[in-house]
Amino acid sequence: MSKVCILATNGFEQSELFKPKENLENAGIETEVVSIESGEIKAWDQDDWGKTIKVDKTLDEVKSCEGYDALMIPGGQINPDLLRVDDRAVALVREFDMAGKPIAAICHAPWMLIEAGIVEGKTATCYKSIRTDLKNAGANVVDTECAQDGNLITSRNPDDIPAFSEALIARVKEKVTENA
Numbered sequence: 001m002s003k004v005c006i007l008a009t010n011g012f013e014q015s016e017l018f019k020p021k022e023n024l025e026n027a028g029i030e031t032e033v034v035s036i037e038s039g040e041i042k043a044w045d046q047d048d049w050g051k052t053i054k055v056d057k058t059l060d061e062v063k064s065c066e067g068y069d070a071l072m073i074p075g076g077q078i079n080p081d082l083l084r085v086d087d088r089a090v091a092l093v094r095e096f097d098m099a100g101k102p103i104a105a106i107c108h109a110p111w112m113l114i115e116a117g118i119v120e121g122k123t124a125t126c127y128k129s130i131r132t133d134l135k136n137a138g139a140n141v142v143d144t145e146c147a148q149d150g151n152l153i154t155s156r157n158p159d160d161i162p163a164f165s166e167a168l169i170a171r172v173k174e175k176v177t178e179n180a
Contacts, residue, residue: 002028002029002069002070002173002176003068004030004031004032004069004070004172005068005071006034007035008073008074010079011043012078013045013074013076013106014045014046014050017033017053019158020072020074020164021072023165024169027173034055034092035058036059040054041055044077059088059092065092070101071102073093073105075127080108080109080112083112084111089112093118094116097116102153102172103152104153105155106161107127108129109154110124110125110126110154113137117137121140122140123148124147124154125147128156146160146166
């Protein structure tokens with residue numbers, strides 16, 4: 001069975017984790033929530049704290065990208081801002097990239113791609129307030145619901161979740177077929 005690592009911490013945008021996770025699981029793809037802390041992490045839901053979700057593994061327990069077919073990073077302002085200052089979280093993003101595995105980042109999550117130094121020369125999209133950051137990191141920034149370039153899949157906001165999920169599911173299934 002395919003497995004996607006969902007990298008998140010407190011402050012992830014609620015819809016950007018729960019809905020893609022549900023879509024992946026409905027497509028027969030296992031998911032694992034990996035965080036910098038154990039126990040549960042709490043979502044941000046538009047303008048206040050939202051639901052919690054159980055952490056399956058901490059970053060300390062995940063030694064590499066082995067065992068995963070893709071990485072998904074939900075947005076929200078808080079989540080990627082906290083993750084991008086964690087060396088192990090950034091290293092994990094780089095590991096997925098070096099392995100050529102799909103990396104899907106939505107909303108503010110491309111901050112993690114910038115921090116990992118993997119967007120230069122790539123076409124990507126993100127939430128409008130960080131487009132300059134993405135451009136300054138060398139990306140070709142587009143305003144579209146889902147941009148795919150190499151192993152990167154990016155989307156702008158919760159409205160793009162259907163296209164974001166569809167692209168990630170397709171890439172995971174494609175990758176599994178390639179490796180069969």
